[in-house]
Amino acid sequence: MIYLDSAATTFQKPAAVQRAVVQAMRTMSSPGRGGYASAQLAEETLFRCRSAAAELFSVPSAEQVVFTMNATHALNIAVKSLVRPGGRAVVSGYEHNAVTRPLHALGAEVIVAAAPLFHPKETAEAFERALALGADAAVCTHVSNVFGDILPIAEIARLCRAAGVPLIIDASQSAGVLPVDFSALGAAFIAMPGHKGLYGPQGTGLLLCGHEALPLLEGGTGSESLRQEMPDFLPDRLEAGTHNVPGIAGLAAGIDFVRAQRTERIFLHEQQLLRRAVQGMRGIPRVTCYAPQDARMQAGVLSFTVEGLDPEETAAQLAQRGIALRAGLHCAPFAHRTAGTLPDGTMRMSVSAFSRTFEIDALLIALHEVAAR
Amino acid sequence: MDYYLFAARSVTHAQQMAKVLSDAGVSAKIRRAGAGMTGRGCGYTLEVSRRSYARALDACRASGVQPVRVLLVSGETRQEVST
Numbered sequence: 001m002i003y004l005d006s007a008a009t010t011f012q013k014p015a016a017v018q019r020a021v022v023q024a025m026r027t028m029s030s031p032g033r034g035g036y037a038s039a040q041l042a043e044e045t046l047f048r049c050r051s052a053a054a055e056l057f058s059v060p061s062a063e064q065v066v067f068t069m070n071a072t073h074a075l076n077i078a079v080k081s082l083v084r085p086g087g088r089a090v091v092s093g094y095e096h097n098a099v100t101r102p103l104h105a106l107g108a109e110v111i112v113a114a115a116p117l118f119h120p121k122e123t124a125e126a127f128e129r130a131l132a133l134g135a136d137a138a139v140c141t142h143v144s145n146v147f148g149d150i151l152p153i154a155e156i157a158r159l160c161r162a163a164g165v166p167l168i169i170d171a172s173q174s175a176g177v178l179p180v181d182f183s184a185l186g187a188a189f190i191a192m193p194g195h196k197g198l199y200g201p202q203g204t205g206l207l208l209c210g211h212e213a214l215p216l217l218e219g220g221t222g223s224e225s226l227r228q229e230m231p232d233f234l235p236d237r238l239e240a241g242t243h244n245v246p247g248i249a250g251l252a253a254g255i256d257f258v259r260a261q262r263t264e265r266i267f268l269h270e271q272q273l274l275r276r277a278v279q280g281m282r283g284i285p286r287v288t289c290y291a292p293q294d295a296r297m298q299a300g301v302l303s304f305t306v307e308g309l310d311p312e313e314t315a316a317q318l319a320q321r322g323i324a325l326r327a328g329l330h331c332a333p334f335a336h337r338t339a340g341t342l343p344d345g346t347m348r349m350s351v352s353a354f355s356r357t358f359e360i361d362a363l364l365i366a367l368h369e370v371a372a373r
Numbered sequence: 374m375d376y377y378l379f380a381a382r383s384v385t386h387a388q389q390m391a392k393v394l395s396d397a398g399v400s401a402k403i404r405r406a407g408a409g410m411t412g413r414g415c416g417y418t419l420e421v422s423r424r425s426y427a428r429a430l431d432a433c434r435a436s437g438v439q440p441v442r443v444l445l446v447s448g449e450t451r452q453e454v455s456t
């Protein structure tokens with residue numbers, strides 16, 4: 001199989017990640033629940049992972065790094081901590097349902113700071129106008145999960161600080177690929193999955209906390225057990241129940257891999273693959289790909305369509321040729337509305353540090369065949 | 374042998390504190406603490422020798438990772454220490 005769906009999850013993982021998961025299952029029990037060796041080993045693994053994440057994302061304290069099940073879980077905590085029921089939120093035009101559905105559930109008024117694809121200046125201006133209305137929070141994806149558009153997150157963070165509106169950043173497609181500096185951005189929360197650009201197993205995520213947070217779950221934390229309220233300190237406040245220790249052990253190994261490879265190098269590698277794909281697709285009749293003039297505005301995700309073919313049908317035909325990529329709306333109807341690709345959506349190819357040039361070439365050959373039929 | 378217990382609010386806090394102390398050249402073992410120690414149920418402490426106490430406290434102050442309380446343990450008695 002040629003796997004080009006890393007925006008959903010990076011399927012190929014470093015060997016160290018698999019080893020860490022197995023090792024954790026063999027040697028670690030519940031962290032924070034006992035003073036014996038296997039519990040301590042689990043605790044040490046969690047702390048090592050928190051500390052590695054804190055260093056990678058410039059978080060002042062490991063206590064501000066909270067483990068979640070995935071980015072959706074992290075975003076739900078962030079959104080529900082900041083946006084009051086019936087309150088108001090400003091979002092970019094490229095948000096995922098992981099952001100918009102919690103806002104909808106809260107009955108929040110959602111102001112969309114919409115701007116055309118790959119137009120950072122217009123995006124920042126749209127945020128500035130929307131923030132002037134006032135809001136409980138702003139939520140912005142760092143990189144569109146549909147189009148790979150890198151949003152001007154530093155400028156948006158600056159605008160939010162100036163407007164006094166707390167910012168939630170969805171770093172689902174940027175963590176491990178682009179610099180994400182928690183301290184410099186001054187965000188209230190940054191949410192990210194562990195299983196994409198950080199190369200951890202599925203079922204892992206992180207929430208970086210710079211603001212008071214409300215628990216989404218209540219339960220045992222191994223601390224302050226006499227009290228019926230959840231602890232008022234992080235990370236325990238947001239981590240009820242037993243942790244996914246094998247997953248977190250794998251995530252720690254994944255973060256080690258990213259730090260060893262360096263995000264800049266991974267980004268460069270992914271960009272080269274994307275450029276090759278864009279150049280190839282532009283030469284295929286009936287194929288439209290969504291890419292900027294300046295390739296630096298796009299990270300590892302590329303959407304395209306084949307004229308006259310439903311994206312799901314295109315994906316099915318490519319799957320028959322052994323190529324795995326995703327079609328449809330990618331859980332981000334806002335992004336398709338903004339880009340004008342509703343109702344059918346797009347085909348999406350996305351790469352990782354493990355993607356290779358020959359895989360892009362194989363996609364282009366297959367796409368030639370599919371588009372010619 | 375007398376020693377000090379640095380109480381932490383959580384295992385992560387205890388680990389942070391242990392790292393600060395380790396960076397300052399003070400070795401301190403993390404131990405679970407009973408409800409009597411924290412007054413709020415399960416908690417964690419770091420055992421610090423009398424010899425390392427001043428250096429440990431300085432390191433905690435400098436890093437901003439401070440114990441929630443400090444107890445001096447002498448034989449069977451425990452006494453809270455003002456820091």
